[in-house]
Amino acid sequence: AQSVTQLDSQVPVFEEAPVELRCNYSSSVSVYLFWYVQYPNQGLQLLLKYLSGSTLVKGINGFEAEFNKSQTSFHLRKPSVHISDTAEYFCAVRLNTGGFKTIFGAGTRLFVKA
């Protein structure tokens, strides 16, 4: 079975500071990895995804993530955050064997302070 653990439920950070949101996953088979963002009262928006190839993935809004197979991690980073980045962030995994089921972590609330 697959599982996703987001290690921080809340991350407060000052504007223009760097941030890292941590995600670890468990799976006995190969998976695809995703980060989504959810703004209040909205659905989920894809930030970035890792399917194969380069382990450093760049996404929208200046976010990037690094896939580490040995540590089964997929941490999300941004070098300088803005107030508008305040939102809930979800890490997710999906089997790459043709199945459609996506497993989400519990989410990390990023709060950017002025």
Place this chain on the structure above:
Amino acid sequence: DAGVTQSPTHLIKTRGQHVTLRCSPISGHKSVSWYQQVLGQGPQFIFQYYEKEERGRGNFPDRFSARQFPNYSSELNVNALLLGDSALYLCASSYIMGSSYEQYFGPGTRLTVT
């Protein structure tokens, strides 16, 4: 192009009642997935439909059912509502291209069971 649309936006039901939630995928998308997001948690996979057939089911009771129509829109039905069914129900659509694909989420239907 219109994104994924869901109706209604909000819904209040009482215990024991039945509810139907609707989803229209992005034009050209043939797959629809349903997720339940309880407050403070990540989305949990309920169903996946592709070409009008169920292709995946999460760990939800038989009170939950769904179907996909010839125009690829979908309905999620929940019978005998319980207080614990209160949640944001998200629909996501995707266009299957090989084994890597992206899901696009709608804004969700907020269901409150009293």
